[in-house]
């Protein structure tokens with residue numbers, strides 16, 4: 001079984017604010033790739049911070065360390081033919097570019113900018129109440145509120161989750177992967193409740209991996 005129909009690995013790297021929709025679309029993509037018989041794995045920001053990056057905070061230095069660790073693992077996976085999905089905020093352009101350069105040694109890197117305005121997220125997509133706390137000054141250095149987010153200048157794809165439904169974003173992503181030669185069929189294969197479990201609601205196993213069999 002190969003990760004792509006030409007047999008090489010690739011890395012889809014989602015970047016964007018917390019709550020923009022990265023994990024939701026990442027999970028939908030995971031199921032689509034699985035349904036095509038491909039080996040795939042997700043490195044999600046929230047999940048990685050419970051394991052690989054446990055103990056790291058949100059200073060620029062700690063965020064960069066987090067992203068470089070994710071990039072390191074992503075390169076190992078990509079090198080071994082896995083369709084690797086990463087979805088940390090990854091707010092700094094220079095650090096994302098460093099990771100891109102590293103991963104491109106082993107396979108393709110597809111930068112997907114998941115965009116939604118801060119106000120929209122704070123008003124309608126803030127299940128953990130983090131934006132409200134950040135806006136009230138109770139949490140410092142929160143990305144998009146009082147900490148920087150540097151959008152990609154030339155992403156392979158930009159998804160505007162204010163305008164598009166998750167299904168529409170997924171379709172545009174599948175079309176992009178098809179155009180770039182990573183999947184042979186851009187038609188969504190997964191429907192119904194298994195498609196995604198809801199906004200940043202990744203179900204995890206004890207080891208922090210995305211649960212099987214959803």
Ligand code: ADX
Nearest residue numbers: 018045046058063066088089090091141142143
């Ligand atoms: S990154 O900046 O290092 O890429 P990462 O994606 O791993 O961030 O983690 C972001 C998650 O941490 C958010 O989804 C949110 O739940 C939580 N979080 C806690 N504090 C902050 C903060 N100051 N800024 C951004 N996210 C935070």
